Amino acid sequence: MSQATAVFGGGCFWCVEAIFSELSGVLEVIPGYSGGHVENPTYEQVCTDTTGHAEVVQVTYDPESISYEDLLRIFFSTHDPTTLNRQGEDVGTQYRSVIFYSSEEQRQSAERIKAEMAPLWDDPIVTEIVPLERFYPSEDYHWDYFRRNPQSGYCSMVIAPKVAKFRREFSQRLKAR
Template structure:
């Protein structure tokens, strides 16, 4: 089995991590930072919007089970790719909608999926998602890992993350991890 990694930024990484962890073929999701100028950024520094980094996730997946294109379809369905540098109340370049392909083939796939989403009129507005080169992925501090799973009753989780996860479960029910029978 050959695994691949997709780097995606759809606003707050707590939201995107929660969505992608439930997909069949995804073995790991790690929150982090990419696309900035400061080496080894911290959460506090990235939150200022002055490092140039986006909050992103590194999705480790099996392309034989779920394709890069299908990961992108989930990505576009579970955040608003039409708002520049913003997701809901989270505002700043660190919350930009971004895809950071590992190679030209992934970039081509990203452009094709974006064209498909645009042609379908899925959002009723033009996509502002950036396709940016990946320089370095910096893993976020460990306390961000599994944030939604560890804090399901926190206000942000109930109001912002839970609806995104519910939408993904409904729209991509055929892509969810199978749970073993009891």
């Protein structure tokens, strides 16, 4: 089985991780930080909105089972790529919509799929497409957060409805349960 990685930021990494973890062909999803100027940032530092990092997920997937382009389409369909530095009530540059590419092929695909998805939105897409310089995994307690904490307020009020909508819209793409 071949493996590839993609790095996306679409608001709170708990939400993005919950979505991508359910996809068939996705092998692992790690929440973390990318795009900033502080080495080995902590969650507390990133939350100050002063490190330049975005909350992101690193998605390891089997490109023979799911393509990078399909991951991009799901990314653009499961968050609001038209709001600058926010997703819902989560506000700050750490919640920006961003694709970190690790090759010219990924960059070109991201630009192409961004243009393809633009007509689906009333406002212009503000998603950044920038080179991946470094990915820092988050602290362990963020990993698989939604699955481990389904009754927490944020999970039940924000993530659960988003995941339910995703499951309805992308049922053919989900892992067998």
